[in-house]
Amino acid sequence: MSAQPMKIPGPDHPITITPNPKRVVVTWNGRVVADSRKALTLKEARYPAVSYIPLGDVDVALLARSAHKSHCPYKGEASYYTIVSDGERSENAIWSYEDPSDAVGEIKGYVAFYPDRVDSIEELTI
Secondary structure, three states, X not given: OOOOOEEEOOOOOOEEEEEOOOEEEEEEOOEEEEEEOOOEEEEEOOOOOEEEEEHHHEOHHHEEEEEEEEEEOOXXXXXXXXXXXXXXXXXXXXXXXXXXXXXXXXXXXXXXXXXXXXXXXXXXXX
16 A cells, blocks of 8 residues: 555545545444454545544454445445444444445455443544
8 A cells, every 4th residue: 555645536525535644443332343454445525534443453352243234326235244242232333344445445344433322433643
């Protein structure tokens, strides 16, 4: 992956993907769900930036695949995961584009978290 941002052409809906130079740590229910120094930051149109974390940096033992799906005309079909820990559940807290459109192919193998469905998403200086 290059250090240069990848920009999808389109003045009405620009998307950029850049390496995040910070350590990203996601916690929920007193557990670290993800801890990554290899996150990507995806900025899409006017939406808030989203950290995409490699699945290898996520505690997959806490995840249960959900039947929920959604479709983005720019990124493709999203799959979802529920976080499960100590009998508690955070439904559809995580999404992933397992077969993203070519324009955002860099996020394949990465997941993102809804900020309101986890306790925190922290960006720490390395």
